Amino acid sequence: MNVLVKGAGVAGLTAAYELACRGAAVTVAEVRPHLGGNASWAAGGMLAPWCERESAEQAVLDLGRGAADWWDAALPGQVSRAGTLVVAPPRDVGELDRFASRTSGHRWLGEEDIAELEPDLAGRFRRGLLFPGEAHLDPRRAMAALHDKLVAMGVDFHFATDGQGLSGFKYEVDCRGIAADDAVLRGVRGEMLILHTPDISLSRPVRLLHPRFPLYIVPRADHHFMAGATMIESQDASPVTVRSMMELAGATCALHPAFGEAAIVEMSAGVRPAFADNLPSVETLGNGVAINGLYRHGFLLAPAMARRAADILFNPDKRVGARA
Ligand SMILES: Cc1cc2nc3c(=O)[nH]c(=O)nc-3n(C[C@H](O)[C@H](O)[C@H](O)COP(=O)(O)OP(=O)(O)OC[C@H]3O[C@@H](n4cnc5c(N)ncnc54)[C@H](O)[C@@H]3O)c2cc1C
Numbered sequence: 062m063n064v065l066v067k068g069a070g071v072a073g074l075t076a077a078y079e080l081a082c083r084g085a086a087v088t089v090a091e092v093r094p095h096l097g098g099n100a101s102w103a104a105g106g107m108l109a110p111w112c113e114r115e116s117a118e119q120a121v122l123d124l125g126r127g128a129a130d131w132w133d134a135a136l137p138g139q140v141s142r143a144g145t146l147v148v149a150p151p152r153d154v155g156e157l158d159r160f161a162s163r164t165s166g167h168r169w170l171g172e173e174d175i176a177e178l179e180p181d182l183a184g185r186f187r188r189g190l191l192f193p194g195e196a197h198l199d200p201r202r203a204m205a206a207l208h209d210k211l212v213a214m215g216v217d218f219h220f221a222t223d224g225q226g227l228s229g230f231k232y233e234v235d236c237r238g239i240a241a242d243d244a245v246l247r248g249v250r251g252e253m254l255i256l257h258t259p260d261i262s263l264s265r266p267v268r269l270l271h272p273r274f275p276l277y278i279v280p281r282a283d284h285h286f287m288a289g290a291t292m293i294e295s296q297d298a299s300p301v302t303v304r305s306m307m308e309l310a311g312a313t314c315a316l317h318p319a320f321g322e323a324a325i326v327e328m329s330a331g332v333r334p335a336f337a338d339n340l341p342s343v344e345t346l347g348n349g350v351a352i353n354g355l356y357r358h359g360f361l362l363a364p365a366m367a368r369r370a371a372d373i374l375f376n377p378d379k380r381v382g383a384r385a
């Protein structure tokens with residue numbers, strides 16, 4: 062079975078992998094000249110279905126709870142399974158109760174537990190929540206590794222093309238993200254910073270609850286940290302604004318004042334593709350399927366969506382439109 066996958070974001074790469082693993086001959090067409098520069102490249106890489114359930118539907122938890130295992134099996138060594146720590150500044154500590162009441166999969170921590178888990182946060186927060194079943198990865202390393210693995214499996218990549226000139230495929234898998242203008246999508250702009258400071262070490266993503274400026278920090282290699290992210294109803298992917306940069310940077314200092322001395326290595330914006338209900342979709346097209354609407358859960362939900370897309374293509378009698 063010859064399949065053309067359009068788009069090399071996390072949706073396209075995971076779909077290509079699922080299909081190639083099941084024996085399809087896969088070609089990936091990406092309109093950009095190289096990997097990255099898309100929403101997936103801007104992501105935090107949190108695989109956090111219980112934390113996300115605080116504001117998302119049960120389907121996000123159901124579809125996302127297997128994501129860490131999928132990534133671990135596809136890319137051994139890339140997934141860190143240290144859980145997620147959620148804290149709140151002393152005056153917003155009520156936010157923790159609210160957060161805890163809206164989801165599950167957590168246990169309460171006191172000041173000493175927090176210090177034990179994250180010594181650099183010792184003495185800063187009296188209470189916190191640990192979500193021990195959660196995980197994270199570095200999206201850029203994961204995407205590059207998945208690309209390399211796909212090439213080694215025989216998948217053909219064509220960059221700087223929308224795939225129009227490529228022919229001979231039985232099916233297409235449309236993974237164009239926010240560019241899929243035939244879908245009823247909206248964009249949710251997310252801005253983030255990448256910081257570097259040798260003065261702080263964190264072992265897991267930390268979420269700082271705040272009524273106006275919620276923040277998460279995801280640790281990366283060599284004392285780099287991804288700090289994110291804004292949620293703005295907009296398809297504008299232009300550079301990070303001064304306001305957003307100041308809000309994000311200010312929130313990092315509320316987590317730990319040493320972030321004030323961190324170098325801002327990068328500021329980027331990405332546009333999350335979302336449907337009205339914020340749920341992902343695998344929909345049947347005339348000659349294939351479209352995976353879209355991954356919203357703020359691309360790395361979390363792409364494996365389940367890729368499996369669903371491959372199920373549909375490999376079982377033609379099941380080719381009905383499916384929404385998560
Ligand atoms: C700041 C930020 C933080 C995030 N953090 C997380 C997180 O921690 N965990 C998580 O799970 N999710 C997170 N997300 C969400 C996640 O990044 C998105 O859900 C996901 O990237 C969407 O993936 P996609 O493949 O659908 O789109 P994209 O990554 O945008 O990929 C679509 C690709 O299609 C290409 N394309 C467009 N048109 C064509 C065409 N005609 N032909 C060929 N190619 C085409 C584009 O160039 C692009 O490369 C975050 C998002 C942002 C912005």
